[in-house]
Amino acid sequence: MTLASMARKYEARRVPQGEKVATSAMIASLAAEGYDTVSAPFGHALVDLAKTDERVVGLSADLAKYTDLHVLATEMPERFYQMGMAEQVLISAAAGLAREGFIPFATTYAVFASRRAYDFIAMAVAEENLPVKIVCALPGLTTGYGPSHQATEDLAIFRGLPNMTLIDPCDATDIAQMVPVIAAHDGPVYSRLLRGKVPSVLTRYKPDYQFELGRAQMIREGGDVLVIASGIMTMRALDAAELLARDGVDVAVLHVPVIKPLDTATILAEAGKPGRLVVTAENHTVVGGLGEAVAGTLLRAGVTPTFRMIALPDEFLEAGALPTLHEMYGLTAAKVAQQIKGWL
Amino acid sequence: MGEVQGQGYIGQALGVADVLAAAYFHALTHDPKHPEWEGRDRFLLSIGHYAIALYAVLMEAGILPEDELETYGMDDSRMPMSGMASYTPGMEITGGSLGHGLGIAVGMAMGLQRKGNPAFVYNLMSDGELGEGSTWEAVMSAVQHRLGNLICLVDFNDQQADGKSTAALAQGDERGKWEAFGWHAQRVNGNDLDAVVAAFDAARAVTEAKPRVIIFDTTMCKGVPFLEAREITHFVRVEADEWSKALAVLEEGKPS
Ligand SMILES: Cc1ncc(C[n+]2csc(CCOP(=O)(O)OP(=O)(O)O)c2C)c(N)n1
Ligand SMILES: [Mg+2]
Numbered sequence: 124m125t126l127a128s129m130a131r132k133y134e135a136r137r138v139p140q141g142e143k144v145a146t147s148a149m150i151a152s153l154a155a156e157g158y159d160t161v162s163a164p165f166g167h168a169l170v171d172l173a174k175t176d177e178r179v180v181g182l183s184a185d186l187a188k189y190t191d192l193h194v195l196a197t198e199m200p201e202r203f204y205q206m207g208m209a210e211q212v213l214i215s216a217a218a219g220l221a222r223e224g225f226i227p228f229a230t231t232y233a234v235f236a237s238r239r240a241y242d243f244i245a246m247a248v249a250e251e252n253l254p255v256k257i258v259c260a261l262p263g264l265t266t267g268y269g270p271s272h273q274a275t276e277d278l279a280i281f282r283g284l285p286n287m288t289l290i291d292p293c294d295a296t297d298i299a300q301m302v303p304v305i306a307a308h309d310g311p312v313y314s315r316l317l318r319g320k321v322p323s324v325l326t327r328y329k330p331d332y333q334f335e336l337g338r339a340q341m342i343r344e345g346g347d348v349l350v351i352a353s354g355i356m357t358m359r360a361l362d363a364a365e366l367l368a369r370d371g372v373d374v375a376v377l378h379v380p381v382i383k384p385l386d387t388a389t390i391l392a393e394a395g396k397p398g399r400l401v402v403t404a405e406n407h408t409v410v411g412g413l414g415e416a417v418a419g420t421l422l423r424a425g426v427t428p429t430f431r432m433i434a435l436p437d438e439f440l441e442a443g444a445l446p447t448l449h450e451m452y453g454l455t456a457a458k459v460a461q462q463i464k465g466w467l
Numbered sequence: 468m469g470e471v472q473g474q475g476y477i478g479q480a481l482g483v484a485d486v487l488a489a490a491y492f493h494a495l496t497h498d499p500k501h502p503e504w505e506g507r508d509r510f511l512l513s514i515g516h517y518a519i520a521l522y523a524v525l526m527e528a529g530i531l532p533e534d535e536l537e538t539y540g541m542d543d544s545r546m547p548m549s550g551m552a553s554y555t556p557g558m559e560i561t562g563g564s565l566g567h568g569l570g571i572a573v574g575m576a577m578g579l580q581r582k583g584n585p586a587f588v589y590n591l592m593s594d595g596e597l598g599e600g601s602t603w604e605a606v607m608s609a610v611q612h613r614l615g616n617l618i619c620l621v622d623f624n625d626q627q628a629d630g631k632s633t634a635a636l637a638q639g640d641e642r643g644k645w646e647a648f649g650w651h652a653q654r655v656n657g658n659d660l661d662a663v664v665a666a667f668d669a670a671r672a673v674t675e676a677k678p679r680v681i682i683f684d685t686t687m688c689k690g691v692p693f694l695e696a697r698e699i700t701h702f703v704r705v706e707a708d709e710w711s712k713a714l715a716v717l718e719e720g721k722p723s
Contacts, residue, residue: 129553136545138537185595185628185635188701193629207598207636208565208627234564239601267540268549271515271563442547442554 128441158322158358161295165258165316166194168302169228173202178226179306182206184213190230190260191318210240217255218247226254226306233259233274233315241280248311249286255311262291262315262354263406264435264452269442274315275435278382279411281313288336289382290314291354291405291413294324297380300334308336315354324358325378339386341393345375348463349399349428351390353379353413355454356404356433362456367463374463375399382413387420394426401428402463406454409434431466433459468519468539468546470710475539475548478687478694478703480520483591483622486657486683487524490589490620494667499529502557506586509575511560513568513592514622518550521558530557566599568592569619573608576617576678587671591620595627598636603648609678610649617678618670619650622657624685628701645680657683691716 173179173195181187181195185208196203206213210231217227229236236244236259248255259274266272281287288308292298298321305312325332328342342357343364350360357378364374377393379386394401394417401421403414414432421427435452449455453462469475490510491497497507512521519539525531531545538544545554549563560571572590579586596602609617623641625632645652651673655662663683670679688694688703691713697703705713 126553128551132545132554133556135532136535136538136543138534139541183629185598187629189628205629205635208595209598209600209636211600238564239566267547268515268563269547269551269561271549271551271561442549442551443542443544447542 126438158294158324158327160320160322161299162320163191163194163318164295164299164321165302165318166191168299169195170198172303172306173199176226176306178224180204180220180225180227182213182217182227182229184208184210184231184235186231186260189232189318190258190316192228192230210235211243214240214243214255214257215247218243218251218253221248221253221255226256228256228258230258230260230316232261232272233277234261234272236313237274237277237280244311244313245284249284252286252310254309256305257311257313258316259313260316260318264440264448264454265355265406265445267443267445267448270439273440275408275440276410277313277315278407278413282383282411282416286310287383288312290380291382292317292334292380293354293357293378295321296323296325296332297334301380304334304336317355322358324361328361334380337381337384337386339377339379339381339389341375342378343374343376345373347373347399347467348402349375349377349393349396350402350404350463351377351379351394351413351417352404353382354406356406359454359456359459360404363459363463366456366460370464372464372467379413382416385416385420387424390417390420391424391426394421394428399428400431400463400466402431402433402466404433404459407434408437410437429466431462433462468522468536469705471537472540472548473707474702474705475519476516476702477519477705478626478699479517479622479624480523481689481691481694482624482685482687483517483520483657484689485660485663486591486620486622486685487520489660489663489667491524491528493664494671495589496586497528502530505584508586509559509572509588511568511572511575511588511590512550512558513560513562513590513596514565515549515551515561515563517591517593517622518546518548518558518562521550522546522555525555525557528557531555565593565596566601568596569602569605570608572617572619573605573612573614576609576614577612579616580614585616587616587618589618589620591622593627594621594623594625594632594637597621597632597641606645606648606650613676614678615673615676619678619680621680621682622685623682624687626687626699626701641682649677651675651677651679652682653680654682654684657685658689690720
């Protein structure tokens with residue numbers, strides 16, 4: 124249970140007057156961030172791939188519309204399987220298709236893959252090292268629906284699983300480019316997904332940016348602070364870097380779209396440069412995600428800069444409007460900037 | 468509530484309203500002043516997204532204050548979009564991860580029997596949840612443990628997130644499935660209040676120690692013809708100027 128709300132369950136609330144903030148709910152679109160957007164990058168990239176590779180099929184557990192897989196379902200219906208709301212057979216069946224030589228892309232929300240279908244992913248998919256690609260919407264804190272839909276620990280869950288490749292994409296470029304790359308990778312993949320109108324972030328800072336498996340990339344250089352970020356937090360870190368630049372703080376951002384296998388060489392090289400505060404930033408609990416993976420990497424190699432983590436607390440998070448929650452849990456650009464300043 | 472958010476699960480709420488009305492104002496024993504009273508019949512909302520419907524009923528039943536309905540889905544509200552036990556008086560469980568309610572209901576029914584408490588456990592679930600394996604584990608478990616104090620209510624609106632339930636996993640004889648597992652099963656028109664009330668009575672009157680299910684065929688957006696006629700999806704769109712029109716239609720249709 125969400126302890127903070129539990130304590131106040133029997134306290135009546137005042138009805139606020141004036142402007143009311145709505146829960147930005149399921150259709151959690153991160154569009155209003157000041158970046159250009161691309162519509163359904165995953166669905167369109169998958170259709171492009173399916174046209175060139177007969178083995179590619181798509182499956183969803185009653186969430187095709189909400190994972191952009193409806194693009195495949197509409198354009199190539201013969202390549203799409205509606206599995207109904209049954210996440211366990213979604214994964215088992217994907218494993219079966221993979222055994223018969225297909226490359227299945229299975230979609231649901233991140234919570235339902237990581238929690239309900241975990242055993243099936245572990246044994247039917249990962250232990251057999253099958254090329255099943257599990258692509259999941261609503262990663263971390265990207266909905267105001269409360270813990271039932273907030274996948275705050277998905278990366279921690281899957282990091283413990285041998286053979287898995289884990290992806291936390293930042294934007295439309297990452298998503299569109301990773302689709303053929305993960306299909307070509309002969310093994311299981313779990314990727315977080317941003318859907319709907321997805322911002323284009325990385326190419327604004329690095330026009331020649333290309334997603335690569337197992338590679339972290341410097342998106343912005345800076346001499347005072349190194350932020351090592353993944354997913355939407357790379358976007359927030361880049362925005363925070365702009366804010367901090369106004370205060371004369373020079374922030375570098377290293378984007379780590381692949382959480383496992385981690386690009387330890389780049390991380391050690393960058394974190395080993397003297398004189399920078401090293402901060403990790405992730406849309407995930409502090410437990411077992413990017414931050415702890417980086418911390419372990421640094422410590423094992425004897426690289427010990429001043430190190431801080433920006434991540435979600437080890438709690439079940441509240442329900443409410445998404446912008447309020449990002450503010451509350453420190454994921455906005457302003458909060459990222461403020462935290463970094465406090466550590467300097 | 469829906470108007471405040473400009474959205475909400477309005478179609479589901481209108482469809483299931485008759486079932487909830489019969490549950491709270493005919494079938495259930497409860498004490499609005501003491502939502503956690505030990506003698507109450509337990510009512511589990513497995514389908515968290517239907518919370519909007521339950522909030523309205525909890526308000527009518529005197530458990531939630533009417534003015535707070537306006538906070539639905541807002542920051543610091545006691546009425547989040549997806550129902551949670553930790554937020555709302557009268558909400559027994561945290562739903563939303565679908566396919567949980569019936570299993571929890573099995574355990575509560577077992578617990579009540581152990582305590583010698585004669586209360587019933589009701590679990591309200593959806594046709595989408597008929598697809599979850601966990602539902603069928605609970606179905607078998609309830610028979611094994613002879614849970615005559617368990618009544619499962621299924622809102623069969625033939626809708627789920629991607630389309631019709633009868634085009635997905637609910638393609639069989641849904642009532643026959645439950646019967647084959649050993650349940651006392653009924654299937655009735657969930658928008659015919661007399662039939663709904665009679666089904667609740669029949670379910671409670673079964674003397675054998677077996678669990679009971681009522682499958683309610685319901686119509687999304689029931690009672691607002693211009694919404695019923697719309698293309699029905701999991702999220703029914705309602706334009707800003709339509710909320711008051713819908714309310715007016717509902718007001719007109721109220722039995723006097
Ligand atoms: C275990 C699980 N899988 C997927 C979802 C996402 N989801 C939310 S509602 C829904 C449709 C489920 O069917 P139903 O409850 O019958 O939908 P409705 O009648 O409200 O359209 C889905 C797939 C979920 N909440 N829980
Ligand atoms: Mg339904």
